[in-house]
Structure formats: C-alpha cells, structure tokens
Amino acid sequence: MKFFHAISRFSVAVGSLSGLATGIMMVVILVDVIGRAFFAAPLPLATEISVMLLIVKVFLGMAGAQATDSNFQVTVLTDQLSTRLRHFQRLLTLLIALLGISLITWFAAKYAISSTQKGEMSFGVHPWPIWPExxxxxxxxxLLVVQLAVDLIGTMIWGEAKMKAGLPDHSGAI
Incomplete structure (x- = not known):
C-alpha cells in the first residue's frame, strides 16, 4: 500500500506545478498588458508562453486531481446506491476512464514523438517550439493513466476509503 500512496503523493506534487504555472501565467500576462498599455511594447512570445503554461496547468494537474478526488462530481444518483453497488460503480467508472485515457495517451505519445523528431515549430513573428508542449x-x-491504475487496483484490493487515507481531501462532490 505504501507504493500506491507514494504514487498518489507524487501525482499531487506534480499537480502543484499546475498552481505554479497559473501564477507564472498571470505574471506573463500582466507584464504583457502593462507593456502594451504604457510602453507600446508587448512582451515578445507572451501568447506562446501562456499557451505552454496553460498546457502545464491542465495536463500536469490531472493526476493530482484524480489522486485527491478533486474532480467535479455530481453524486445525486450514486448516493442512492447501496455500498456494494457504489463500490462496483466506482470500479466500473475507473476501468472505463483507464481504458479511454490510455487510448488517448497512446495517440498523444505517438504525436509527441513525431513532433519531437520533426522539431515542430509554430508559425509567427517569433518561431516557438511546439514539441515540448x-x-x-x-x-x-x-501520469493520469498511472494514477487511474493505482486507484483501480487499490480500490479493488482495499476499497476507496483506505486508498484515499492520508491524502488531502478536496472532494468536489455535491
């Protein structure tokens, strides 16, 4: 179980980069707006940097959100299920998510490899490498696939409550 918790803690730590990216994005946009408004000199590459930071924010934050159960959930129907059916529903949704996200990950990884090999760049006033994004x-x-697999296996073995023990609770359930 310590291994599973270590993976979840790693997901949360990487997810913290998401918050850092938000702060940096705010600074970049602020400097760009001030430069445009007061000095008629926008920050070069502000849009490209902001897009990269947005990708960091969204995609590096997903595994941490999964680890802490922070994703938005509407539980009106599932709250009406028995404990056993709720457990089965949790396992089923984790399995479906794992399969779907794994497929998306496969294509994203192939695309990242292809983009890196080509040295893909954006077109604009200032060329910007897209392959790191x-x-x-x-x-x-x-990371999300690994976290979903950990959640699925852990929930099968120990149940949901024990899997989430020791992690911050940011449940978005209503």
Whole structure:
C-alpha cells in the first residue's frame, strides 16, 4: 500500500506545478498588458508562453486531481446506491476512464514523438517550439493513466476509503 500512496503523493506534487504555472501565467500576462498599455511594447512570445503554461496547468494537474478526488462530481444518483453497488460503480467508472485515457495517451505519445523528431515549430513573428508542449501533454496523460491504475487496483484490493487515507481531501462532490 505504501507504493500506491507514494504514487498518489507524487501525482499531487506534480499537480502543484499546475498552481505554479497559473501564477507564472498571470505574471506573463500582466507584464504583457502593462507593456502594451504604457510602453507600446508587448512582451515578445507572451501568447506562446501562456499557451505552454496553460498546457502545464491542465495536463500536469490531472493526476493530482484524480489522486485527491478533486474532480467535479455530481453524486445525486450514486448516493442512492447501496455500498456494494457504489463500490462496483466506482470500479466500473475507473476501468472505463483507464481504458479511454490510455487510448488517448497512446495517440498523444505517438504525436509527441513525431513532433519531437520533426522539431515542430509554430508559425509567427517569433518561431516557438511546439514539441515540448506535446511532451508535457503526453507526460501528464501518462501520469493520469498511472494514477487511474493505482486507484483501480487499490480500490479493488482495499476499497476507496483506505486508498484515499492520508491524502488531502478536496472532494468536489455535491
């Protein structure tokens, strides 16, 4: 079980980069707006940097959100289920999510490899490499797949409550 908790803690730690990316994105946009408004000099590459930070924010935060059960959930119907059916529903949804996200991850990883081999760049005033963004996206999805697998296996063996013990509770259930 310690191994499973270590993976979940790692997911949460990587997810913290998501918050850091948000802060940096705010600073980049603020500097760009001030430069445009007061000095008629926008920050070069502000849009490209913001897009990369947005990818970091979204894709590196997904596994941490899964680990802490922070994803938004509407539990009106599932709350009406018996404990046994709720457990089965949890396992089924984790399995479906694992299969679907694994497929998306496979294609994202192939695309990241292809993009990296080609040295894919954006077109604009300042060329900007896109391949690192593809790698970040694929890495975030890989972390999510690992976290979903940990949640599925752990829930099968120990149940949901024991799997989430010791992790921050940010449940978005209503």
């Amino acid at each position: 593809r790698i970040i996206l694929a890495a975030g999805l890989v």
